[in-house]
Amino acid sequence: MAEITTLTYTPDEIRAMGCDDCFMALPVTIVSSQTALSPGAPLGQITASGKYKLYADANVDGSGVFSGFLCNAVDPAGEGRDVVAAMWVTGYFVNSKVVALGFDAAAKADVAGARVIPGRDILILPGC
Numbered sequence: 001m002a003e004i005t006t007l008t009y010t011p012d013e014i015r016a017m018g019c020d021d022c023f024m025a026l027p028v029t030i031v032s033s034q035t036a037l038s039p040g041a042p043l044g045q046i047t048a049s050g051k052y053k054l055y056a057d058a059n060v061d062g063s064g065v066f067s068g069f070l071c072n073a074v075d076p077a078g079e080g081r082d083v084v085a086a087m088w089v090t091g092y093f094v095n096s097k098v099v100a101l102g103f104d105a106a107a108k109a110d111v112a113g114a115r116v117i118p119g120r121d122i123l124i125l126p127g128c
Helices: 096-098 105-109
Strands: 015-017 025-030 042-045 052-054 068-070 083-088 091-092 122-125
Touching: 015 091, 025 042, 025 052, 025 068, 052 083, 068 105, 091 096, 096 122
Parallel strands: none
Antiparallel strands: 025 083, 042 052, 042 068, 068 083, 091 122
16 A cells, blocks of 8 residues: 655745735836845835845845835746746735845835734735
């Protein structure tokens, strides 16, 4: 008799709760020089090109201002081209997961009304 193998899959989901209507996503272009990004990576917009890359507060090209969270994994540098992707700009997110991906206090300050629910690990980006 064949042996049964059980696999466990734990998605790297950053969304905390809410219906899909609470998560607004916009199409964005990730710049070709950006290395691979995981879902949930915080993004910032490059002022000169209007394209996006990984947010970091110290960036001086405009991407030091938080814009949203990447919805799906992308690898523009690996593909050798700009990549169109979706970016969440509103919703309820697991705060500890987005902080681990690079979302910091400066990013939270970039979003009017962004807040963490006291006693919970939920970040709210308002808009829904």
